[in-house]
Amino acid sequence: MSIDWVTVIAQVANFLVLVWLLKRFLYRPILDGIDAREAEITRRMAEAGEAEKKAQAAEAEFRQQKKQLLSDQDAVVKQALRESEDQRDSILAEARARLEQEQQDWHKHLERERQKFTAQLQRAGEETLLELTRKALRDLADESLEEAIVRHVSARLRPIASELSDAAGASREAIATTRDPLPEAAQALMQADIKDMLPDISLRFETDPEQAPGLVLRVGGAQVAWTVDSYTEEFDALLSERMAAGASGRVQPAGT
Amino acid sequence: MQLTPDDIVVFTLAGWKVNATIVNTWIVMALLVGISMLITRNLRPDVPPNRWRTTLEVIVKLIQGQIEEVTRNSARHVMYFAGTLFLFIALSNLMLVIPGFSPPTSSLSTTAALALSVLVAVPVFGIASGGVGHYLKTFIEPSIIMLPFNIIGEFSRGISLAIRLYGNVMSGAVIAAILLTVAPFFFPVIMDMLGLLTGMIQAYIFAILATVYISSATAEPDHPALKKEDKS
Numbered sequence: 189m190s191i192d193w194v195t196v197i198a199q200v201a202n203f204l205v206l207v208w209l210l211k212r213f214l215y216r217p218i219l220d221g222i223d224a225r226e227a228e229i230t231r232r233m234a235e236a237g238e239a240e241k242k243a244q245a246a247e248a249e250f251r252q253q254k255k256q257l258l259s260d261q262d263a264v265v266k267q268a269l270r271e272s273e274d275q276r277d278s279i280l281a282e283a284r285a286r287l288e289q290e291q292q293d294w295h296k297h298l299e300r301e302r303q304k305f306t307a308q309l310q311r312a313g314e315e316t317l318l319e320l321t322r323k324a325l326r327d328l329a330d331e332s333l334e335e336a337i338v339r340h341v342s343a344r345l346r347p348i349a350s351e352l353s354d355a356a357g358a359s360r361e362a363i364a365t366t367r368d369p370l371p372e373a374a375q376a377l378m379q380a381d382i383k384d385m386l387p388d389i390s391l392r393f394e395t396d397p398e399q400a401p402g403l404v405l406r407v408g409g410a411q412v413a414w415t416v417d418s419y420t421e422e423f424d425a426l427l428s429e430r431m432a433a434g435a436s437g438r439v440q441p442a443g444t
Numbered sequence: 445m446q447l448t449p450d451d452i453v454v455f456t457l458a459g460w461k462v463n464a465t466i467v468n469t470w471i472v473m474a475l476l477v478g479i480s481m482l483i484t485r486n487l488r489p490d491v492p493p494n495r496w497r498t499t500l501e502v503i504v505k506l507i508q509g510q511i512e513e514v515t516r517n518s519a520r521h522v523m524y525f526a527g528t529l530f531l532f533i534a535l536s537n538l539m540l541v542i543p544g545f546s547p548p549t550s551s552l553s554t555t556a557a558l559a560l561s562v563l564v565a566v567p568v569f570g571i572a573s574g575g576v577g578h579y580l581k582t583f584i585e586p587s588i589i590m591l592p593f594n595i596i597g598e599f600s601r602g603i604s605l606a607i608r609l610y611g612n613v614m615s616g617a618v619i620a621a622i623l624l625t626v627a628p629f630f631f632p633v634i635m636d637m638l639g640l641l642t643g644m645i646q647a648y649i650f651a652i653l654a655t656v657y658i659s660s661a662t663a664e665p666d667h668p669a670l671k672k673e674d675k676s
Contacts, residue, residue: 192450192553198466199548199557206473206532211524214480218504219520221487221497 302431306424313423314416318401334366334374337403340414342381345405348412349385355410356389362407365394370403449546450553465551472536472548503531507651514652515659521572522658525565529558530651537643541636549643559605562654566598570661579661601657605650 322333329336345352356362362382364370370378375393382391389407402415449464456462483496493501507527515522536547536554548554570579583594623631 190552191556192463192465194460195450195463195465195551195553196557196560199469199551199554200561202466202469202473203528203532203558203561206476207524207528209473209477210480210528210531213477213484214500215504215520215524215527217480217484217487218497218500219508221484221493222501222505225493 306427309427310420310424314401314420317416317419317423332371332374334371334403335377337414338370338374338378338381341403341405341412342378342385344412344414345381345385348410352407352410352412353386353388356386356408359408360389362386362389362391362405363394364391365396365399365404365406367395367397367399367401369393369395448551448553449548450551452546464546465548465554468536468539468546469548469554471545472532472539476531476535507531510652511655514655515662519662522569522655522662525569526651526655526658529562529654530647533558533647533650534644537647538640540639540643547643549646555605555607558650559603562605562657563599563601565654566601566657566661569658573662582661601653605653608646608649 318333325331325333325336364378370393378393379391382389386407400415400417400420402413402417404411404413404415449468452464453461454464454467480500483500487497504527507530508523511519511523511526533549536549539545540547540550567579570582583598584591585594619635623635
């Protein structure tokens with residue numbers, strides 16, 4: 189057993205070559221690979237941390253937006269409710285106003301119809317009253333209605349003849365106004381009575397289609413008249429009273 | 445009985461007798477380099493490591509951890525040297541189990557060459573680390589009286605390393621050869637198993653001692669505690 193120095197030198201050379209080869213093909217690739225992988229892991233961890241921060245920021249922003257949206261949604265719902273309530277109130281007020289207007293129009297229409305009916309009834313009543321009176325006078329007293337009216341007016345003039353003469357003043361004219369022309373007999377009777385009571389005053393006859401049936405005598409500022417207005421007014425009052433009673437009877441059940 | 449492969453001449457190259465020690469060393473070197481090249485040929489940081497690469501990484505990180513534990517720094521050049529020592533001796537001793545294969549470490553020439561390498565590497569690393577003056581100053585510490593003892597100690601370290609490795613590897617081979625004559629089929633198996641264990645331990649001790657010597661030579665003056673006692 190001895191040391192072969194040639195072998196020793198060769199083994200030293202072999203060992204140095206092996207050191208270089210392992211450094212080249214083992215240690216450096218492995219250690220560099222580990223370092224690179226650690227750097228890669230560090231980089232990815234940093235990226236993951238950055239991504240986590242971004243995700244957290246995005247989450248916070250999302251939560252804020254969601255909160256804002258919910259708040260906006262509540263405001264929008266409240267606004268919509270308020271607007272719908274306003275619109276509903278407006279529509280109701282408009283409908284109510286229209287209804288009231290229609291009711292008023294309907295009442296006006298009813299009032300017009302009532303007035304029209306009343307006027308027609310009044311005219312019919314007047315005509316009927318005149319015809320009945322005229323027929324009753326002819327049958328009972330063999331006298332015309334116009335002559336009876338003239339006599340009635342003359343009878344009312346007689347007590348106030350002097351006052352009428354004074355009221356005539358300077359006009360010296362009396363005007364007898366009727367709706368229809370007076371018959372000649374009635375005019376002659378009227379002329380005779382006026383001449384008898386007011387000799388200084390002449391009498392003139394006029395017609396007025398708007399005037400109620402009867403006779404109106406004007407002497408200056410004074411006036412004496414007999415028309416069927418008072419009767420028709422009384423007739424209207426009676427009629428209205430009956431109509432009101434009939435209307436209430438429709439509204440309220442009979443017997444109450 | 446053939447105790448050293450130095451005497452086995454495999455072939456002659458230009459008048460130089462290439463013995464089995466050198467050829468077997470080349471085989472061990474080829475295995476180490478070939479396996480390393482095969483595993484580390486396609487290393488990319490974005491590709492996950494396979495099991496072979498992971499095995500190599502574990503081995504390398506283990507060596508690096510042991511060396512860093514001794515030197516207290518991560519000097520790669522120490523690792524290249526001591527790690528290669530460990531891998532070479534460990535694989536050589538492992539190949540003891542191959543019939544007909546004489547491990548290069550069973551040659552006193554190989555162990556002497558490795559010890560010589562450590563002997564040279566210690567001053568080289570020391571000078572590279574702190575300069576010539578700092579290295580030479582370690583010979584007169586703690587006083588100039590210690591100069592001859594330090595020089596003797598420096599050389600005796602290399603000689604003890606060489607003889608320790610050779611003795612351990614060869615003792616296994618000698619004991620196996622003796623027991624082979626007593627009980628040819630049983631004892632050699634046990635001895636080979638023990639030889640594997642002692643071979644790995646010797647590889648570890650040799651590499652660690654080399655690292656300790658190098659680290660003691662490269663230690664900073666403020667950190668003399670890094671010097672360790674010889675465990676042998």
